[in-house]
Amino acid sequence: MTSGEDRQRNIEVIGARLGLGGRCRGTAAGPQAIRAAGLAERLANGLANGSALVAEGSRRAVRDLGDVVAREVPRTPGRDPGAALVAEVERYSLELRAAVEAILARGALPCVLGGDHSLGAATQAAVARHAASRGWRAPGLVWIDAHTDANTMETTPSGNLHGMMLAAIHGLEVPAFRRVVEGGLRDPRRTVYLGARDIDDGEREIVARLGCRVIPPDEVRALGPEAAVAEAMRVAGGDDGRFSVSFDLDSLDPSIAPGVDCHVPGGFDWETARTILARVGRNPGVVAVEVVEVNPSADPDGRTARLAVEAAALLVGA
Numbered sequence: 001m002t003s004g005e006d007r008q009r010n011i012e013v014i015g016a017r018l019g020l021g022g023r024c025r026g027t028a029a030g031p032q033a034i035r036a037a038g039l040a041e042r043l044a045n046g047l048a049n050g051s052a053l054v055a056e057g058s059r060r061a062v063r064d065l066g067d068v069v070a071r072e073v074p075r076t077p078g079r080d081p082g083a084a085l086v087a088e089v090e091r092y093s094l095e096l097r098a099a100v101e102a103i104l105a106r107g108a109l110p111c112v113l114g115g116d117h118s119l120g121a122a123t124q125a126a127v128a129r130h131a132a133s134r135g136w137r138a139p140g141l142v143w144i145d146a147h148t149d150a151n152t153m154e155t156t157p158s159g160n161l162h163g164m165m166l167a168a169i170h171g172l173e174v175p176a177f178r179r180v181v182e183g184g185l186r187d188p189r190r191t192v193y194l195g196a197r198d199i200d201d202g203e204r205e206i207v208a209r210l211g212c213r214v215i216p217p218d219e220v221r222a223l224g225p226e227a228a229v230a231e232a233m234r235v236a237g238g239d240d241g242r243f244s245v246s247f248d249l250d251s252l253d254p255s256i257a258p259g260v261d262c263h264v265p266g267g268f269d270w271e272t273a274r275t276i277l278a279r280v281g282r283n284p285g286v287v288a289v290e291v292v293e294v295n296p297s298a299d300p301d302g303r304t305a306r307l308a309v310e311a312a313a314l315l316v317g318a
């Protein structure tokens, strides 16, 4: 990895207009809400202010590719979401995976806006597939979330696919993501969860068996955010330093970020999250960024979307 080169990567934003994997469909409008809250302006200002450090002519550009759009299909009530929904999530995920792989092939930094977290199968598989095409090992993963998203169809209490994509990406069988993760599996020993505090019993067993590192909010508070994120990046970075990062707004406390799909008390305050996000964004090993689960229907004053803007900007180093 050549850090100087990596820090000058252009940024390509892509929206995942997807809500099929969640409890409600409101997150499909997340990308538009993040843009409306000023993402382009924040990125432009952040990069302009940092440009004194960068040689003239090498300023990083930002390009917004628009959205990858899921079709509306009905969900079957109960634990099995139904064949139609599973088929659409698979079709959608393959389209998004190709789009993220194309960004990586251009040498740019993908910034994926969501959208329900099932989109992570596509983003994270794309990262590993791109790495394989370069002869690199699969990068690690820093997953900032109230949840571990590691259920399978056998363990899920809800049947919602946004809670299963990391089981698939770590090699467990989840039919909706079987094709999506082909060639794109990740090494669970390089996956670190920051902020997980709502973990189902079956998931807890899976995450422990896989060997993922879980740093719950209490441990982040005990270590301090600087030390916690340093540990997360050390484990995820492995020998080569490369990792991707996924930021679910529900990692924040619902009192400051109400506009999400699943509200879990006891989350990060903004100062803690800001410290973590800024530290990640300064690491030259970051290969892809996701900011997900913004639900505008639960965010009437737009405060969660504004935090998502700030999170995205910090994660891409702007």
Ligand SMILES: [Mn+2]
Binding pocket: 117, 145, 146, 147, 248, 250, 251, 262, 293
């Ligand atoms: Mn979550």
